[in-house]
Amino acid sequence: MLMSPSSRRRRQGYAAAARPAAARLHEPRLAAHVEDLTVSYHDKPVLFDIDLNVPPGVMCAIVGPNGAGKSTLIKAILGLVKPTSGHITLHGLPYRQVRARVGYVPQRSTVDWDFPTTVHDVVTMGLYGQIGWFKRPGRREREKASEALKMVGMQDFARRQISQLSGGQQQRVFLARALVQEADVYFLDEPMAGVDATTERAIVKILGALRDAGKTVIVVHHDLQTVRSYFDWLVLLNVRVIAQGPVDDIYTADNLRATYGGQIALLEHGDFTRPAPAPGPGPAPGPGFDAQKEDAGPPQAAEAR
Amino acid sequence: MSGLLAFLSDYTIQNVALGAAILGVISGVLGCFAVLRQQSLLGDTLSHAALPGICLGFIFAGTRELSAILAGALLTGILAALFMLALSRRTRLKTDAALGISLSVFFAIGIVLLTYIQGTGNAAQGGLDTFLFGQAAAILRSDIYVMGTITLIGLGLVLAFWKEFKLVTFDPGFAGSLGMPVTVVETALTLLIALAVVVGLQMVGVVLMAAMVIAPAAAARQWVRSLEAMVILSALMGIIAGVSGALVSALATGLATGPLVVLAASALVLVSIFLAPERGLLWSGLRRWRAERHLRGRQVLATMYELAAAHDNPAYPAEQSMLDAYHGLGTGKVLHRLQGRGLVRRTTHMPQEGIHWELTEDGRHEARRSLAALGKDES
Ligand SMILES: Nc1ncnc2c1ncn2[C@@H]1O[C@H](COP(=O)(O)OP(=O)(O)OP(=O)(O)O)[C@@H](O)[C@H]1O
Numbered sequence: 093m094l095m096s097p098s099s100r101r102r103r104q105g106y107a108a109a110a111r112p113a114a115a116r117l118h119e120p121r122l123a124a125h126v127e128d129l130t131v132s133y134h135d136k137p138v139l140f141d142i143d144l145n146v147p148p149g150v151m152c153a154i155v156g157p158n159g160a161g162k163s164t165l166i167k168a169i170l171g172l173v174k175p176t177s178g179h180i181t182l183h184g185l186p187y188r189q190v191r192a193r194v195g196y197v198p199q200r201s202t203v204d205w206d207f208p209t210t211v212h213d214v215v216t217m218g219l220y221g222q223i224g225w226f227k228r229p230g231r232r233e234r235e236k237a238s239e240a241l242k243m244v245g246m247q248d249f250a251r252r253q254i255s256q257l258s259g260g261q262q263q264r265v266f267l268a269r270a271l272v273q274e275a276d277v278y279f280l281d282e283p284m285a286g287v288d289a290t291t292e293r294a295i296v297k298i299l300g301a302l303r304d305a306g307k308t309v310i311v312v313h314h315d316l317q318t319v320r321s322y323f324d325w326l327v328l329l330n331v332r333v334i335a336q337g338p339v340d341d342i343y344t345a346d347n348l349r350a351t352y353g354g355q356i357a358l359l360e361h362g363d364f365t366r367p368a369p370a371p372g373p374g375p376a377p378g379p380g381f382d383a384q385k386e387d388a389g390p391p392q393a394a395e396a397r
Numbered sequence: 398m399s400g401l402l403a404f405l406s407d408y409t410i411q412n413v414a415l416g417a418a419i420l421g422v423i424s425g426v427l428g429c430f431a432v433l434r435q436q437s438l439l440g441d442t443l444s445h446a447a448l449p450g451i452c453l454g455f456i457f458a459g460t461r462e463l464s465a466i467l468a469g470a471l472l473t474g475i476l477a478a479l480f481m482l483a484l485s486r487r488t489r490l491k492t493d494a495a496l497g498i499s500l501s502v503f504f505a506i507g508i509v510l511l512t513y514i515q516g517t518g519n520a521a522q523g524g525l526d527t528f529l530f531g532q533a534a535a536i537l538r539s540d541i542y543v544m545g546t547i548t549l550i551g552l553g554l555v556l557a558f559w560k561e562f563k564l565v566t567f568d569p570g571f572a573g574s575l576g577m578p579v580t581v582v583e584t585a586l587t588l589l590i591a592l593a594v595v596v597g598l599q600m601v602g603v604v605l606m607a608a609m610v611i612a613p614a615a616a617a618r619q620w621v622r623s624l625e626a627m628v629i630l631s632a633l634m635g636i637i638a639g640v641s642g643a644l645v646s647a648l649a650t651g652l653a654t655g656p657l658v659v660l661a662a663s664a665l666v667l668v669s670i671f672l673a674p675e676r677g678l679l680w681s682g683l684r685r686w687r688a689e690r691h692l693r694g695r696q697v698l699a700t701m702y703e704l705a706a707a708h709d710n711p712a713y714p715a716e717q718s719m720l721d722a723y724h725g726l727g728t729g730k731v732l733h734r735l736q737g738r739g740l741v742r743r744t745t746h747m748p749q750e751g752i753h754w755e756l757t758e759d760g761r762h763e764a765r766r767s768l769a770a771l772g773k774d775e776s
Pocket residue numbers: 133134138156157158159160161162163164165
């Protein structure tokens with residue numbers, strides 16, 4: 093799913109204007125860099141003085157209690173909510189200029205799944221940004237969508253109405269829609285919420301493959317048990333950033349208590365002192381889903397950046 | 398026959414039918430977006446908010462002049478829409494509450510203005526309250542041209558920005574992440590619906606216009622599997638409702654066109670909810686009944702299979718009355734259906750009387766299969 097530099101240049105659409113500037117970057121930058129970000133809805137700050145640095149090529153979890161502002165943080169980075177103050181760059185550039193290199197999976201519950209459309213059509217929507225004004229998706233777009241559906245194991249559902257999907261299938265469709273974006277940085281809002289163990293494993297495998305291909309994957313995650321086995325970078329969030337860094341340094345009893353307060357009994361007798369569970373589908377390096385194997389490779393990724 | 402021809406070539410009737418068809422197209426197409434964005438109330442708000450504009454247009458022009466009145470209606474409709482958008486974006490109010498507030502405020506102002514005009518005793522005001530329920534017969538050919546132009550502009554915009562309208566309707570957050578100007582698209586959709594409402598004011602009137610926005614779209618939703626199909630079918634339903642309402646009112650003189658058009662659209666909704674495949678009540682009921690029937694057949698097969706196994710006799714003849722007792726209902730019909738499918742056959746079992754059945758080879762196979770499937774489900 094990686095684009096060659098030439099096909100990347102062909103990319104146009106809503107984000108066409110500032111593409112050349114990206115090519116002129118010559119120092120390595122952080123995949124995501126947030127400075128002094130404050131966001132409030134109706135006077136009440138839900139994010140306060142956030143500083144965030146995520147290096148490229150990591151799989152990063154954003155963890156925090158309900159209402160901590162995790163979704164809001166992602167939306168602010170993607171320019172979907174207007175911050176009160178702060179400065180945000182992705183790979184050294186403001187979001188407006190790197191849109192074409194960013195993929196997004198919103199929280200599944202934010203859309204009406206009774207919308208009259210098919211699985212394949214929803215995945216094609218991931219390419220609307222590249223197609224640009226006035227044009228319609230063509231054969232190339234349809235093929236890309238089919239390819240992405242294969243990657244998430246949903247090829248048999250391509251013509252299915254989205255109203256007839258289970259929660260886990262919906263989640264895979266959203267993931268496929270982000271995969272067709274062929275991004276360098278992915279933001280996923282709770283992609284593992286309400287899916288069964290098999291689907292969760294499949295999703296983690298795909299995300300791991302993206303990371304192994306040099307992409308940055310930033311995931312809002314809600315399951316403390318699996319943080320260490322799935323992720324290598326961790327941001328603990330509760331209105332403020334409590335801690336951030338490599339997961340092994342950050343996943344400590346003190347940090348978790350500071351994030352969740354007394355809210356979670358598990359923390360007191362928690363399993364976080366035990367060794368991390370066997371990685372299994374986790375960040376163990378190696379190819380992910382079958383289709384990913386052939387065309388995903390670090391050299392290309394370096395070039396693309 | 399010649400009577401019918403004369404009827405159809407009647408100038409007024411042509412006008413009314415054409416106007417109703419145009420109204421059906423634009424409100425059908427734009428209604429889809431309102432319904433899918435769960436803003437069914439939007440049509441209601443916009444149409445009720447047209448009333449103060451109608452009155453202001455009248456006060457401004459001094460007579461019942463259509464262009465001034467429609468311009469006024471469009472203006473207050475847009476104001477109400479912007480008021481609603483601001484309310485839902487700037488405050489904690491949910492969209493439906495914002496719509497409701499906007500509706501009541503503007504409609505109340507409209508009624509106040511209407512009673513004020515009536516109080517002034519202006520002779521020309523006689524026609525103003527026809528905008529409450531519409532007066533189709535008053536439509537002129539020139540009005541048709543205006544309606545047609547507005548509709549073409551609306552359709553052109555929907556066609557040109559199809560991708561944007563579709564994605565912003567389905568998933569505004571994702572649309573925003575792609576750089577689509579979500580707020581602009583949402584505002585444009587709202588303004589287009591305001592235009593559609595203005596198109597329908599003369600025909601259907603302020604009070605019932607909302608139905609023309611919602612009904613064709615809601616009916617079309619029952620039948621389709623894509624937004625493209627929904628928009629086209631909704632436009633067709635709008636045309637059917639418009640034209641049939643217009644013709645009925647022309648045949649039965651004295652019946653108002655607007656309400657008849659709305660009734661026709663509502664009938665389409667009822668029929669769709671009942672009949673549509675997949676989502677319709679009739680078909681889902683039928684599907685459930687079929688599934689139940691199928692299940693009963695499988696249960697009887699399984700029982701016979703187990704009896705045969707217990708007696709160590711693959712061709713064990715089971716007595717029908719025993720099967721009845723076991724299943725607590727008459728199994729005769731089920732057994733005959735199974736016989737039709739070649740899964741069981743009738744046997745005699747001397748010296749006993751009564752009807753006996755045994756499994757055929759196919760029946761044994763089928764029973765094994767469904768038992769195996771059952772076992773898998775349970776584990
Ligand atoms: N559109 C909005 N208007 C007003 N308040 C909002 C809005 N969206 C979120 N909030 C508030 O902002 C806070 C943070 O919300 P956010 O959705 O970012 O939390 P979260 O960490 O993603 O929570 P969850 O785990 O439940 O998804 C919450 O208190 C929420 O009530």
